[in-house]
Amino acid sequence: MQDLLEGVQQVGISLLGEAWPVAWVLIKIVAVVLPILACVAYLTLWERKLIGWMHVRLGPNRVGPLGLLQPIADALKLLTKEIIMPAMAAWAVIPFGPDVVLSNINAGLLLLLAITSIEVYGVILAGWASNSKYAFLAAMRASAQMVSYELAIGFALVSVLMVSGSLNLTEIVVGQQKGMFAEQLGLNFLSWNWLPLLPVAVVYFVSSVAETNRHPFDVVEGESEIVAGHMVEYSGMAFAVFFLAEYANMILLSTLAAIMFLGGWDAPIAALDFIPGWIWLGLKAFLVVSVFIWMRASFPRYRYDQIMRLGWKIFIPVTLIWLVIVGAWMQTPWSIW
Numbered sequence: 396m397q398d399l400l401e402g403v404q405q406v407g408i409s410l411l412g413e414a415w416p417v418a419w420v421l422i423k424i425v426a427v428v429l430p431i432l433a434c435v436a437y438l439t440l441w442e443r444k445l446i447g448w449m450h451v452r453l454g455p456n457r458v459g460p461l462g463l464l465q466p467i468a469d470a471l472k473l474l475t476k477e478i479i480m481p482a483m484a485a486w487a488v489i490p491f492g493p494d495v496v497l498s499n500i501n502a503g504l505l506l507l508l509a510i511t512s513i514e515v516y517g518v519i520l521a522g523w524a525s526n527s528k529y530a531f532l533a534a535m536r537a538s539a540q541m542v543s544y545e546l547a548i549g550f551a552l553v554s555v556l557m558v559s560g561s562l563n564l565t566e567i568v569v570g571q572q573k574g575m576f577a578e579q580l581g582l583n584f585l586s587w588n589w590l591p592l593l594p595v596a597v598v599y600f601v602s603s604v605a606e607t608n609r610h611p612f613d614v615v616e617g618e619s620e621i622v623a624g625h626m627v628e629y630s631g632m633a634f635a636v637f638f639l640a641e642y643a644n645m646i647l648l649s650t651l652a653a654i655m656f657l658g659g660w661d662a663p664i665a666a667l668d669f670i671p672g673w674i675w676l677g678l679k680a681f682l683v684v685s686v687f688i689w690m691r692a693s694f695p696r697y698r699y700d701q702i703m704r705l706g707w708k709i710f711i712p713v714t715l716i717w718l719v720i721v722g723a724w725m726q727t728p729w730s731i732w
Contacts (some may be wrong), residue, residue: 533624550714568659581665
């Protein structure tokens with residue numbers, strides 16, 4: 396009997412040892428996904444509040460104190476119609492700190508671009524599955540815009556890849572913590588990629604706005620003219636998935652902008668290094684995503700031909716030219732990388 400108990404105990408310990416790594420991965424996934432979903436929900440509230448403040452009018456202020464429960468009320472309303480869970484796979488390679496990342500793989504940037512490029516299929520299939528020629532035409536228009544600006548984003552990120560010499564997002568952030576300004580003067584923000592790569596940083600940001608179909612590039616879903624485009628036949632939670640995907644993509648692209656051009660988790664000056672890195676990353680992403688909202692409240696909508704001309708005739712040539720300039724710069728004695 397004693398041998399049997401010892402055998403059962405050893406089997407239990409062995410099973411626990413094998414299960415713990417899986418459980419730890421699941422815990423880390425939940426720790427990333429739940430805050431991101433909360434950020435998506437409350438980004439909608441921040442957008443309505445910020446635009447209301449800019450337009451001198453009230454935003455949501457009825458559900459909960461200061462309207463803070465409005466996103467929860469919206470979610471409950473939509474969940475009573477249909478239940479669908481969105482995917483959050485792209486966040487697996489986003490580093491929130493030097494050692495705070497779900498999967499610190501060497502090809503993290505490549506994986507991120509591969510995952511985010513798949514969203515165009517969702518738009519095309521949504522329009523086709525609607526069994527409506529209007530929705531299908533809108534899906535084709537949307538996919539053409541998304542592919543055009545994905546190219547500009549890709550070329551902009553190639554510049555970062557060149558100066559970093561790595562596809563690993565953690566190494567890209569670490570590479571921005573070097574140089575005279577960061578190591579000698581403690582002015583970390585002057586060593587970030589935004590300064591030497593300013594043209595492509597601007598291209599990346601504006602292309603991100605167009606990629607997410609945000610105003611002033613929202614002819615894809617201009618509600619007042621074409622009634623939500625490829626989403627016109629969807630309602631309830633089916634519509635909410637498209638709606639939430641747009642905001643989730645805004646947060647992802649803003650976080651990626653912070654990692655690629657704004658030093659990621661790095662503090663702007665060395666004296667503030669005592670603040671945890673994930674707070675700096677969150678503040679930078681919040682700043683970028685607030686500019687998304689600022690643009691929506693400030694600019695008139697572009698025509699579709701203007702949107703396509705901007706992407707193909709301006710942004711792509713600018714990124715290609717800057718790639719050549721950076722490549723030549725890196726071969727000179729004045730290279731800062």
